[in-house]
Amino acid sequence: MSAELRIRNLEKRFGATNLRPAVDDVSFTIAPGEIVVLLGPSGCGKTTTLRSVAGLEKPTGGTIDIGGERVADPVNKRFVLPQHRNLGMVFQSYAVWPHMTVEQNVAYPLRHRRIGKEQTKRKVDEAIEIVGLGAYRERPVVALSGGQMQRVALARSLVYRPRILLLDEPLSNLDAKLRLRLRDDLRTIIKDAGVTALYVTHDQSEAVVIADRIGVMKDGKLLQLDDAITLYNSPADVFVANFTGAGTLLAGRVERVAHGMALVQLDDVPYSVRTRVPDDTAPGDRVLVSVRPENVHLETERREDGEMAGIVKSLQYEGTQTAYRIMVGDKEVHCTELGTRPRFAPGDTLFVWIPPEVCWAFHARAGTATSH
Numbered sequence: 001m002s003a004e005l006r007i008r009n010l011e012k013r014f015g016a017t018n019l020r021p022a023v024d025d026v027s028f029t030i031a032p033g034e035i036v037v038l039l040g041p042s043g044c045g046k047t048t049t050l051r052s053v054a055g056l057e058k059p060t061g062g063t064i065d066i067g068g069e070r071v072a073d074p075v076n077k078r079f080v081l082p083q084h085r086n087l088g089m090v091f092q093s094y095a096v097w098p099h100m101t102v103e104q105n106v107a108y109p110l111r112h113r114r115i116g117k118e119q120t121k122r123k124v125d126e127a128i129e130i131v132g133l134g135a136y137r138e139r140p141v142v143a144l145s146g147g148q149m150q151r152v153a154l155a156r157s158l159v160y161r162p163r164i165l166l167l168d169e170p171l172s173n174l175d176a177k178l179r180l181r182l183r184d185d186l187r188t189i190i191k192d193a194g195v196t197a198l199y200v201t202h203d204q205s206e207a208v209v210i211a212d213r214i215g216v217m218k219d220g221k222l223l224q225l226d227d228a229i230t231l232y233n234s235p236a237d238v239f240v241a242n243f244t245g246a247g248t249l250l251a252g253r254v255e256r257v258a259h260g261m262a263l264v265q266l267d268d269v270p271y272s273v274r275t276r277v278p279d280d281t282a283p284g285d286r287v288l289v290s291v292r293p294e295n296v297h298l299e300t301e302r303r304e305d306g307e308m309a310g311i312v313k314s315l316q317y318e319g320t321q322t323a324y325r326i327m328v329g330d331k332e333v334h335c336t337e338l339g340t341r342p343r344f345a346p347g348d349t350l351f352v353w354i355p356p357e358v359c360w361a362f363h364a365r366a367g368t369a370t371s372h
């Protein structure tokens with residue numbers, strides 16, 4: 001039932017050809033049964049990509065294949081209508097019938113598919129079980145919570161075994177607690193259903209929990225498509241690093257490099273840091289070392305060579321963790337420490353240790369911010 005989705009050089013322009021396309025030369029493939037999440041800020045083109053797969057937008061360039069069938073190819077004037085693509089869709093708003101029960105809602109798409117009563121019942125039961133609503137079968141959907149309604153929408157889009165499931169910010173109308181609960185269940189539900197899924201969100205924590213691979217988009221471009229661990233530890237560029245929360249960028253020059261690790265002399269401070277670097281890095285290269293706040297260690301005494309002396313500029317107590325801004329010379333380093341009691345106060349002096357294996361450097365290009 002699940003199919004491969006193959007997108008090649010997808011382009012969607014909404015207006016004049018001189019305007020930047022909403023989707024700009026995007027290519028990726030989702031394997032059968034795989035979940036890919038498109039992540040990016042508002043306006044980056046993720047919804048337009050999803051709507052192009054759904055057939056709700058007509059692309060202006062490139063091709064889309066679902067299970068080996070070409071469904072969009074503007075150059076050759078091929079366009080398969082949405083209702084002939086056999087896709088399931090779940091959107092922000094719960095598109096459920098308010099006057100029907102859970103069971104009736106889930107059975108609805110099968111009405112028009114000439115499926116026998118027995119088989120309908122079996123499929124409906126299965127879909128309701130998958131989304132965990134077994135106990136609510138007879139309930140009118142108006143008597144359900146937002147999260148439960150969204151589960152109904154999900155069951156209804158899975159019941160006819162679509163080739164691909166498309167989800168556009170399906171959790172964004174839920175309150176924070178429900179959002180977390182359904183977020184944690186969604187991956188299991190989609191995997192249990194065995195369906196290929198394309199999921200769109202601007203919420204990185206949602207993407208990390210749900211995806212097999214995450215595609216980060218910006219200005220219509222797909223910047224990187226990788227599993228979450230690669231994305232968080234080896235971001236392809238500064239935007240991806242920043243968008244996924246790497247709050248510190250330290251500019252410097254490579255002194256030595258061997259086996260994918262380099263020693264980088266930081267600009268304007270008397271410190272060098274060891275960091276992982278791209279393969280094509282050479283001594284003398286200008287780089288930006290990207291550091292995630294949760295990977296920075298703060299020490300009261302210098303224990304290792306390479307620790308940098310710093311002073312606490314400010315802190316934000318967040319209940320289960322404390323976010324610090326530390327000044328190392330004129331450079332600001334962000335650090336987050338887990339724990340319900342802050343260990344440091346503004347003005348405290350300390351030592352900052354950044355383990356080399358969790359540092360990642362990019363080549364510094366003209367025009368990129370060099371430090372903050």
Ligand SMILES: Nc1ncnc2c1ncn2[C@@H]1O[C@H](COP(=O)(O)OP(=O)(O)OP(=O)(O)O)[C@@H](O)[C@H]1O
Pocket residue numbers: 014015022040041042043044045046047048049202
């Ligand atoms: N129907 C349309 N007509 C003209 N421009 C559009 C249309 N739909 C989207 N756009 C533009 O295309 C770009 C990409 O929009 P898109 O909705 O795909 O972004 P997004 O990343 O999904 O954002 P959001 O998270 O806000 O939905 C935006 O600049 C948007 O203004």
